[in-house]
Amino acid sequence: MNKICPNFDEALAGIEDGMAVMIGGFGGAGAPIELIHALVERYKKTGSPGRLTVINNNAGNGAIGIAAMIYAGMVAKMVCSFPRSSDPKAFTDAYLAGEIELELVPQGTLAERIRAGGAGIPAFYTPSSYGTQVADGKPIAEFDGKHYVQERWLKADVALIKAEVADRKGNLTYRKAARNFSPLMATAAKTTIVQAGRIVEPGEIDPEQVITPGIFVNRIVEIPDPKQEEALLREGAK
Amino acid sequence: MNKICPNFDEALAGIEDGMAVMIGGFGGAGAPIELIHALVERYKKTGSPGRLTVINNNAGNGAIGIAAMIYAGMVAKMVCSFPRSSDPKAFTDAYLAGEIELELVPQGTLAERIRAGGAGIPAFYTPSSYGTQVADGKPIAEFDGKHYVQERWLKADVALIKAEVADRKGNLTYRKAARNFSPLMATAAKTTIVQAGRIVEPGEIDPEQVITPGIFVNRIVEIPDPKQEEALLREGAK
């Protein structure tokens, strides 16, 4: 068992037009910049994969990462909780021009829907969004005298995530708040593709400290010294 | 903020007749033997707390731990997935005599119901038990052409769990497979009471390696060199 891929072509193989792609990260922390840009390059060269549904907490910042996907024209729909950022122009322009669809999901519901997708829970109830526009059209149920909204699981064809350390069996650790959605997304995608800053031998990650067990990971590509989205933006990346 | 209690009396204060008590452990791994026996001693001295509902994967083994609670007559009801063990006499006799009620819950559903209790999810759907007696009387729903059973969250008044390391703020780590249900139970009880093998200063547990964040913990009592239920049984404990 060796999940390590020698290059982006192998790591990103099989990502096709119209797929749903979960992308880890909250703000710049955990954004798998190198994986995203390899996919953007592929799209620019081959015209594919396009018409993607992208699932992330945000909707891009500046002109890198998910914003670069939007500028390239690869994204048909965003599923996110907060499509704003310090520089949300890429998404905002496309959205106001009607070129990109938005499914707005409260952040905790987004996290729970992804977890449910990975955990085989097709639907659950949450108090979040009850009585608001966001709940329009969703089933409502009462439990113990309180109202709740039924939400469905969220799955994806592919997850692109960033880990700090990985082994060939797919065990992962993350760095600080770069963990965020990534362990959930790893469970909810058919194919989970990881960029890891460092690859170690199985057993070198303490079994007590594995955050994502290898069962949830399909492919790993090693990216030492990965770019950090927020740092890039502050350096003025275009 | 100091959640450390100097003795069992303070740690176990407020546990009253009729309460629901979650107890960590799967088999002997993670069973908080010292906490349980302190509670049994209190019951023997004072007659309280009795008529308890105990939530654990199993229903006691031999004559120690949960089995000791049953023999003492403190337990009115067990909620568990597998009320068998190498020596299940305590539960079996009480059950067949009609002295103890059993709510049998599939193991994954038990875990998910406890997690839901801690996570504010009042109900969820699972494929588990669909079409079986265990689903009798529960709402069924169809999602994407497949049938699922609606299950409710499970909460408790008190959780008794065993950790390996704790700090005064309540951050916990566990030892190997002694983790099992304990991190879930810590989230689902009004009062979570922990016996920890070792207490360290806040910051000594790496923030990446905290398994139960302190927000879920109310009281801690230090029990160095705790007894291990399975080891006790094999030594012939009565």
Place this chain on the structure above:
Amino acid sequence: MTSKLTNAQIAWRAAQDLPDGAYVNLGIGFPEMIAKFKPDGREVIYHTENGILDFGEAPPAGEEDWDLINAGKKAVTLNDGASFFHHADSFAMVRGGHLDIAVLGAYEIAENGDIANWSTGPGSVPAVGGAMDLVHGAKQIWVVTDHVTKKGEPKLLKECRLPLTGVGCVTTVYTSLAVIDIVNQRFVLREKLPAMSLAELQAVTGAELVVEGTIGDLIVPEV
């Protein structure tokens, strides 16, 4: 109209009510200022949606670690006893009722505890973040806000007009003019600026201010 509190002063006032040992989530922006004014001697543990418990102050400029940020994407530091966790665990803390207090900003607050703080209606890009979870999660939901809009219109209303964030959830409102609890679907006035009469305050409030017992003086230092 008399002079009113600055945002920093509103934050200061709210901070005085932080109990020792509380677990608190401070919303993005204005509510974040509350941490600065926590009274000495009280230990408060801050939660941020993106997976940190017990974070500390901002690091000095130039020493930021952009993998160590809060929900507002601002760099933070860690206190001893901090922990990291993923987003589902983070919102289990929120939704599961484990936070003592969540503090939010608001466009409108209704006397029944409804809050509108995420959308100014059609035409803008909607963004909700974690607010719809927070309003249903914490034991107390505080709002910090100017008492009126920039146009001088009441933000405290009989009913919200903007799209709701949550129904019946706000427990206390700290404004530029007053401190108001929401009890049994009524605005109960706890404190007001001493220079302002009850009638003056009522005139800029869109629903009845109920008085129960003494109205305290809202006195806040320069901060």
Place this chain on the structure above:
Amino acid sequence: MTSKLTNAQIAWRAAQDLPDGAYVNLGIGFPEMIAKFKPDGREVIYHTENGILDFGEAPPAGEEDWDLINAGKKAVTLNDGASFFHHADSFAMVRGGHLDIAVLGAYEIAENGDIANWSTGPGSVPAVGGAMDLVHGAKQIWVVTDHVTKKGEPKLLKECRLPLTGVGCVTTVYTSLAVIDIVNQRFVLREKLPAMSLAELQAVTGAELVVEGTIGDLIVPEV
């Protein structure tokens, strides 16, 4: 009736079908024996409900760590690359379809894939454990079992009579006499003991055995 496979031989036969790189949960008792017979050169990763992935063989007697056990409460060891997790994460692996294979014992299996393996009916203490989750979780559900009960009655039936563990979930049955896939709610015979005729096998099977293509010889070494 001809001689039949021992449990160890049934386990050996099932083990030959373990694919390289598979994630597998072996049920308590008899199914656990399968791990012993895994063909060399294949890497199989074992999951246990109580929160371990990639555990290894039993430790030598006297070297057990009773905090390091499998779902059958037997002491195990860890392979390099193992991980620990809590029960909800463990069953997320199960229910979420992340396991390739789960292997269970059974009292009865029906031709539509129903399985009964948890209750022999009223009068006993019921115990279900993780079986009701496993039967709906793994991509393939294998059953290892004697072909008939101790009284010689068929365990493979048109319909189960005992309380069900799961409906329509079993994919392959490895018995003491045959290997049978369940395809489109029919028992499709893949292999049988060479010394046994199809008619003899059908006579101890409670539902029709469908033949599609060649029937292989079920040949198993002494183990």
